[in-house]
Structures are given as C-alpha cells and as structure tokens.
Amino acid sequence: MNLLLLAATEIAAPGLAEVALARYPARAGWWPPQPGRQLLLGLRDGLIGEGVVEHVGEQRARIRFTLDRAPPPALPLTLLLALPRPKMLRRVLRSAAEIGIKHIWLINSSRVEKSYWQSPLLAPPMLDAYLAAGLEQACDTVLPRVELRTRFRPFVEDELPAMTAGSLRLVAHPAAGAPLGPAGTGHVTLAMGPEGGFTDFEIALLGGTGFAACTLGRRVLRVETALPVLAANLFPAGFSNAAADDATCRPPATAHR
Amino acid sequence: MNLLLLAATEIAAPGLAEVALARYPARAGWWPPQPGRQLLLGLRDGLIGEGVVEHVGEQRARIRFTLDRAPPPALPLTLLLALPRPKMLRRVLRSAAEIGIKHIWLINSSRVEKSYWQSPLLAPPMLDAYLAAGLEQACDTVLPRVELRTRFRPFVEDELPAMTAGSLRLVAHPAAGAPLGPAGTGHVTLAMGPEGGFTDFEIALLGGTGFAACTLGRRVLRVETALPVLAANLFPAGFSNAAADDATCRPPATAHR
Numbered sequence: 033m034n035l036l037l038l039a040a041t042e043i044a045a046p047g048l049a050e051v052a053l054a055r056y057p058a059r060a061g062w063w064p065p066q067p068g069r070q071l072l073l074g075l076r077d078g079l080i081g082e083g084v085v086e087h088v089g090e091q092r093a094r095i096r097f098t099l100d101r102a103p104p105p106a107l108p109l110t111l112l113l114a115l116p117r118p119k120m121l122r123r124v125l126r127s128a129a130e131i132g133i134k135h136i137w138l139i140n141s142s143r144v145e146k147s148y149w150q151s152p153l154l155a156p157p158m159l160d161a162y163l164a165a166g167l168e169q170a171c172d173t174v175l176p177r178v179e180l181r182t183r184f185r186p187f188v189e190d191e192l193p194a195m196t197a198g199s200l201r202l203v204a205h206p207a208a209g210a211p212l213g214p215a216g217t218g219h220v221t222l223a224m225g226p227e228g229g230f231t232d233f234e235i236a237l238l239g240g241t242g243f244a245a246c247t248l249g250r251r252v253l254r255v256e257t258a259l260p261v262l263a264a265n266l267f268p269a270g271f272s273n274a275a276a277d278d279a280t281c282r283p284p285a286t287a288h289r
Numbered sequence: 290m291n292l293l294l295l296a297a298t299e300i301a302a303p304g305l306a307e308v309a310l311a312r313y314p315a316r317a318g319w320w321p322p323q324p325g326r327q328l329l330l331g332l333r334d335g336l337i338g339e340g341v342v343e344h345v346g347e348q349r350a351r352i353r354f355t356l357d358r359a360p361p362p363a364l365p366l367t368l369l370l371a372l373p374r375p376k377m378l379r380r381v382l383r384s385a386a387e388i389g390i391k392h393i394w395l396i397n398s399s400r401v402e403k404s405y406w407q408s409p410l411l412a413p414p415m416l417d418a419y420l421a422a423g424l425e426q427a428c429d430t431v432l433p434r435v436e437l438r439t440r441f442r443p444f445v446e447d448e449l450p451a452m453t454a455g456s457l458r459l460v461a462h463p464a465a466g467a468p469l470g471p472a473g474t475g476h477v478t479l480a481m482g483p484e485g486g487f488t489d490f491e492i493a494l495l496g497g498t499g500f501a502a503c504t505l506g507r508r509v510l511r512v513e514t515a516l517p518v519l520a521a522n523l524f525p526a527g528f529s530n531a532a533a534d535d536a537t538c539r540p541p542a543t544a545h546r
Contacts, residue, residue, distance in 0.1 A: 264521035
C-alpha cells in the first residue's frame with residue numbers, strides 16, 4: 033500500500049478523513065498508523081496529496097490531509113478479457129489497475145468454464161476491492177470500470193464495432209504470425225483469450241470487427257504475465273514517464289511499501 | 290500446462306515415457322490423458338517434440354514421443370531479486386521462468402523480513418516446482434538456476450562485480466530519474482528491491498558496482514507486475530520472435546491450455 037485511497041464517505045470535514053482501523057488488517061510497519069505518521073493519500077477518482085495522522089482512537093484514525101495533484105495518467109488501453117478462473121481474475125484485475133487500465137470488459141468465450149460466471153468474486157464489492165488494491169499499490173485514484181458480457185457473439189457483433197471505433201484493435205493470439213510492437217499515441221483495445229485461447233471461430237468474429245491477431249512469440253504466457261508484457265510492448269513510454277516529477281508518487285520515507 | 294516437462298527418470302526407454310498419474314491433479318480436459326491423446330512435451334534441459342499417449346494404467350500413463358527441436362531462446366536477463374514474501378515468491382519465480390529468465394539470485398535487503406528466509410517454500414523441490422510450472426506454461430524446458438544469498442553487502446561487494454562483468458547493470462528503483470528503455474542485444478543484470486524498495490545505502494552499494502538506477506515511472510508496481518513490464522521494456526523483441534516458427538510451441542489442437 034503506497035497510497036491510502038479515501039472514499040467520499042471517509043471525509044469527515046474538508047481536509048479531514050476518518051478511516052476505520054478495521055479497513056486494513058493490522059500489519060507491522062504501516063497499520064494501524066501512529067499519530068504523526070505521514071501518508072500519501074488520494075480521493076477515489078480525485079486528486080492525490082499528503083496526510084498526517086492526527087489521532088488514533090479505538091475504531092478510527094483521524095487524518096488531516098491536503099490534495100494538490102493529479103493521479104498518474106491512464107494507460108490508453110481498453111481490455112477485453114475472457115473471464116479467467118476466479119483466483120487469476122483477482123490478480124489480473126489488480127495488475128490491470130496497477131498499470132493504469134481504466135476500462136475492462138470481462139467477456140465470455142467458448143473455453144471459459146460456465147461456473148466462472150457464478151463466482152462470488154464477480155460481485156461488485158469484490159471487483160472494487162481488487163481494483164482498489166491495484167490503485168493503492170500504484171498511487172492512482174481512478175477506479176477502472178468493469179463490465180460483464182456473458183454472450184460472446186452478440187457482444188462482438190452488436191456492441192464492439194461502435195465501442196472500438198477509432199481504436200487500434202488487437203487480439204493476443206499465440207498462433208498469430210504478426211508480432212506486437214509499440215502502438216503509437218492512439219488508443220488500443222486489446223482482447224485476451226481464456227486458457228486455451230480463443231477458438232478459430234472467435235478469432236474470425238473478432239477479425240470481422242477489425243481485430244488484428246498478434247503474438248508475443250513462442251512462449252505462451254499466462255494472462256497475468258502476458259498483460260504487463262503486452263502493455264509494456266504497446267506503450268513503452270507509459271512506463272517511463274517519471275523524469276518530470278519522479279517524487280510525485282513516492283510515499284514519505286517512513287512509509288512501508 | 291502447454292508442455293509436459295519430462296524428467297530423465299520418466300524415460301522408460303528411448304522414445305518412451307512413463308508418467309505417474311499422480312503427477313498432476315486430475316482436471317477436466319487434459320489430465321489424466323486418454324490413449325491416443327497428443328501432447329507437446331520436452332525433456333528437462335533438453336529438446337521439445339510431440340508425444341502420443343499409448344496406454345493409461347492405474348498408476349501411470351505411457352507416452353511415445355519424439356524430440357526434434359530446441360526450446361525457445363532464453364531471455365538474456367539475470368535477475369537479482371530481494372527475497373519477496375513467500376506467496377509472491379512463488380508467482381514471481383513462475384513468471385520469471387515463463388518469460389525465459391535462466392538465472393535468479395534471491396538476495397537479502399534490509400527491508401526483507403527475516404522470517405522469509407525460513408520459509409519452507411525455499412526448499413529446492415519447491416523452487417523446482419514453481420519454475421517447472423512456468424516452463425510448462427511457456428513451452429520451455431531449460432530450468433532456471435536459483436541461488437540464495439542471505440547477506441547483501443558481501444554479495445554485492447565480493448561476488449557481484451565479477452559475476453556481472455560485461456553485463457548491463459540496472460536496478461529498478463521507483464525514485465530514480467532515468468527511465469528504462471530497450472537494452473539492445475547484450476546481457477542485462479537487473480536488480481529488483483523488496484516491498485518498500487532498496488534503501489539509499491543499498492542503492493549506493495549497487496551503484497558502486499556499476500548498477501544504474503532506473504524507473505518505470507510514477508506507478509509503483511508490485512514485483513510480479515514490474516518484472517514482466519521491465520523484461521518487455523528491456524527486450525521488446527524477446528516477445529515478438531514468433532514469425533519464423535509460430536507453430537513450434539502450439540500444443541496440438543486437442544490440448545487444453
């Protein structure tokens with residue numbers, strides 16, 4: 033946790049937050065906070081800034097703060113992700129939030145096991161928790177939007193064309209011949225298949241909607257490894273934009289990351 | 290599992306493997322195998338090729354195979370990794386093996402919790418299992434070497450200089466000003482800190498050994514996200530070398546990945 037992400041309901045007064053101690057598990061080093069402790073924090077979907085713990089009660093910590101700067105820029109990447117098995121979903125959502133993806137469609141595919149759609153991890157509060165964990169790691173505040181589509185074909189044929197107009201459309205497909213390179217400055221919509229990949233039929237449907245199949249090479253990577261690799265390949269500068277303000281996101285020296 | 294990684298002890302005769310059914314948990318779709326089932330397989334530290342399941346007994350499956358091609362090229366990257374907490378270690382080792390890293394040093398740092406060094410997950414058979422899982426995912430056969438160093442300073446001062454001669458030496462450090470870019474064709478040694486990062490003292494010691502600090506930008510990524518991003522930033526071509534032989538690593542169409 034590099035940034036404490038404040039919900040609007042935790043703002044007790046302008047510049048003053050009250051955070052339940054139960055919000056994080058007690059862990060040596062950073063929680064519960066000590067009075068005087070400095071923290072990097074941010075308001076959900078808002079600015080980031082610094083806080084100081086004023087008082088720690090039995091239930092809550094009171095934190096005085098100022099918010100004065102924008103969160104890091106978003107990655108111009110929309111992710112269409114065939115619903116992974118629940119354990120992997122949690123990690124992938126957290127990673128997606130970490131790297132700055134702001135829009136995620138969880139979609140069906142014939143190799144997605146039907147039971148995955150019944151997972152309690154798909155409940156909005158659970159999704160929210162994974163995404164918030166990624167933001168708190170990466171010092172971001174802007175929650176990605178997650179949408180679920182349980183039918184592949186109607187989604188691809190009816191929604192996708194208008195939704196991706198003006199976007200570079202790519203589908204990661206280990207069997208594709210075309211390698212992946214930097215995407216330039218535009219927006220990219222990237223589709224990633226389930227374990228076992230999209231079927232040929234699905235690749236063809238996506239192709240009909242303008243999605244070019246491209247590969248990461250001979251190594252077939254798990255989604256959770258492939259996503260950061262793909263993001264870095266598409267947006268190499270998206271991960272090296274620090275020179276101008278490299279102190280922005282650094283927690284105070286006392287913080288434990 | 291995209292490739293069945295055979296140990297030498299599983300070779301019953303030339304071209305014939307006997308694999309214990311207990312080796313993998315029974316999972317719908319790919320294990321236990323059915324007679325006639327085709328598999329991609331490879332010999333540990335050796336070639337890869339195709340196999341056909343000849344017979345499935347109560348204890349073992351018998352697989353006839355031919356090995357005819359080299360595993361994918363290694364990533365020219367040596368990883369120095371401050372020992373992460375055990376759960377993350379498992380995932381990072383698997384990812385490192387997936388992306389083709391062949392040499393990993395697990396090192397100490399003042400922000401590494403001492404208890405991590407007592408973890409049973411550091412036992413060689415456990416390390417082996419995580420690495421093998423990464424290879425079986427990525428269709429590779431060459432097991433990375435993992436070495437443990439529990440004392441930071443003697444390692445950095447006494448072993449590191451000779452060990453990294455001729456290698457581009459980088460340390461990932463969120464507070465650094467220099468962004469990361471493609472490494473060219475040479476070998477890279479990349480140091481990654483623990484949660485909370487290397488201390489200034491450690492960064493200075495690494496600097497004295499020729500390690501340049503570089504950053505991924507404003508986002509502070511977890512190790513398991515940062516490693517694939519760093520690898521892709523350093524070696525963009527390392528993940529797009531498929532065009533020449535893109536079928537090499539594809540499991541047969543019946544396989545479930």
